[in-house]
Amino acid sequence: MEGGHVITIDALGTGTIERLLERAEQFAHSDRDEFRHVLRGNVMAPLFYEPSTRTRCSFEIAARRLGMDVIYFDADVSSVTKGESLWDTLQTLEAMGVNVAVLRHPRNDVYATLPGKLEMRLVNAGNGTLAHPTQALVDWLTMRQTFGTLYGLTVAIVGDVRHSRVARSNIAGLVRLGANPIVSGPDVFRDAEVECVAPYVPFEEALRDADVVMMLRIQRERLEENLAWEMDDYLHQYGLTEKRLELLKSRAIVMHPGPVNRGIELDEAVIEHDRSRIRQQVANGVYVRMAVLEYVLGRGMDREAHDQAGEVLPLR
Amino acid sequence: MEGGHVITIDALGTGTIERLLERAEQFAHSDRDEFRHVLRGNVMAPLFYEPSTRTRCSFEIAARRLGMDVIYFDADVSSVTKGESLWDTLQTLEAMGVNVAVLRHPRNDVYATLPGKLEMRLVNAGNGTLAHPTQALVDWLTMRQTFGTLYGLTVAIVGDVRHSRVARSNIAGLVRLGANPIVSGPDVFRDAEVECVAPYVPFEEALRDADVVMMLRIQRERLEENLAWEMDDYLHQYGLTEKRLELLKSRAIVMHPGPVNRGIELDEAVIEHDRSRIRQQVANGVYVRMAVLEYVLGRGMDREAHDQAGEVLPLR
């Protein structure tokens, strides 16, 4: 079996990214039942060591549309602290015939702590503040559906860039795909490493420059505890209000990885605005994850000749 | 796609109710595998914001017998308080391709707080003290299987009528179907609004009049905290003992929506008595929910010409 893990955007060849997006686009136009045979008999285990509704459901629906079995796995948060126990879990599930583990985990170094090789495929559904590759693919598919290509697009990523795995995975790929990522938001959320690749631009200037405005989710706890800001202040200073939409170029769109804090990052009215692609992102979540599941199991599309054969553990 | 939400009994046409019961009766006599193709490729999400074993399992089994995918959804009780977040959840699941959300929720006004329209279908699996339409359909199917018709039956609903969504949904339909609902039980559980439609009758008189005795579940907390009754007292005064069964008409039956508090509402021996239809109610739960799932997705039976096209949100 070909295929490989999908852990970071960096390890995916650019050609592979393009083909994943094309395949996802095919799925977007397919009947519900058309691809049930593709991964029939394969087994997916969702290993969510952080809470998730939308990513988990999205992967589960994707898996079933490809005919996979999805087993119930209750990630006991108390047993997460050691990488060792995760490794035992993965080996056990692999021995039982689980082909794909979809893993969400709070630690940045979770993949580096896995000591050996797995036959089973891993798909990263978000780890720490580091990577969320399938969300980035979802965002790019959504941009492509609007603009036809990512080449030359200015993508303004706004908000808590420092703690955002969505931002990091997006920026890692956008540059390679010929887009121009920029970042904005409060000083406390700036990140020097990110800004080596994606320059910081003051908020309203970023809105004027952008073809895509990607608003990040703010964690209320951070606002309240560390910053002692009122939430209303945040919307006022760095939120996307209906008023600020007027600054955007005529064809510019608004995105958000969800779930939205209404009235904090986004005004209520912006969510349902014509420019908003938030609902389309959710729908694309299923199609992209179908393409990724197919890919990690070595099915459904030719692999790029000079692509790495996926990622190999250990990652250290 | 035709079909509509099923939120209250009031919004279902009488002809639709009759056809749902007929269809459920067909399912009751079918093979396990006979209807796997009917809703294949459709996706059901169980959204249970109150604990439930029997209703949840019953819907899940019904969905699978029709070939639906059932996804796992962990309702985080802490995020329920605002209708807003439920609305976001529903919109998100809809965008992912979930067709039917089966919702149990503690609030009476939960549907009224939903601000807009959904393509996805909602099935009310119990909300607050207000409505539990599928349980009422289950009860009516069970009555019909015994008596052939509901027309002219006296149905005595006994116990905590005031807090019972089962009582309210039953009474709403029984009157329209030509039955005579009456209520009984302790004064503290009486409800003036209910008694406009279903007159109050002293307990033993109600038992003598009834064709169907429907005992409601008592919440122990209410007994102990508010009433300072002993549970034995309750059985003695308002429970259905083997002795009291002798008051019933020769063909009268006993029902209970479950789970039973043995020795509180019902004597141990009454549960397994020939007159008891409790187990049959559980079995009918699956068949009725199959009919309802098919109905909301606009399949499997002709809709009544002058029936409303299901319920439409917002309900205010």
Place this chain on the structure above:
Amino acid sequence: MEGGHVITIDALGTGTIERLLERAEQFAHSDRDEFRHVLRGNVMAPLFYEPSTRTRCSFEIAARRLGMDVIYFDADVSSVTKGESLWDTLQTLEAMGVNVAVLRHPRNDVYATLPGKLEMRLVNAGNGTLAHPTQALVDWLTMRQTFGTLYGLTVAIVGDVRHSRVARSNIAGLVRLGANPIVSGPDVFRDAEVECVAPYVPFEEALRDADVVMMLRIQRERLEENLAWEMDDYLHQYGLTEKRLELLKSRAIVMHPGPVNRGIELDEAVIEHDRSRIRQQVANGVYVRMAVLEYVLGRGMDREAHDQAGEVLPLR
């Protein structure tokens, strides 16, 4: 429908055990999709009143490979205390069309408290310290794959024998299958009743005699609270270190029911050693449980003529 419950090893005929192992061996060499039709339309409910990852996942994967529906059941630990409520749950699930309940429960007498008969089949996935029959079958399949037969094998079971349902189920069958079980470990974990059948042998002598060394899982709480031992001491005195492997016969193998406490029962290096069959046990878990599910539903193999028709409740 033939078939019966699988609650203890004692109630399985020796010929039935042999045929279950043969059938499991067939499943071990089958394609993932080959047996999807066998139990199609049947419904399995996992009732886990104690936490479990590997046994639960193993049963779920087995059920799906046979085409069963697996429903989600959240065992509310708070409602377990009375056998009565479990009985209500089982009757309710049976009435809904659940065919097989896979039950893990903390009480030794859980099956004895069930007051009546069930059409539905029960499979014991571990109860109290008493029985874990499918794990024993897994262990025997693993031994057979190495040695061809169990006849004449010396099987050393080492560790907390007193509290081990795995030990009890193994010993019950090994004697009947012609093997020689012996036990070893600290004095505080010895059990007089077990030693009537499986003699106690000092640890290093047991290692020298054994064809199979089965190390039991130690519950850390017991070590720390009751024994006031350091964990390092345990490995030093009764753990299987790489050094001690040298005492074993040339063909002897090492087993463990999992999950392993690394560095307590087993040295890290022993887990991955050539002699270790731990991963093979996990894989066999799925195949054995497929055979058991098929068996309880009366499918897939001829029953032994003079075999009891499974176990019958009540067991008192």
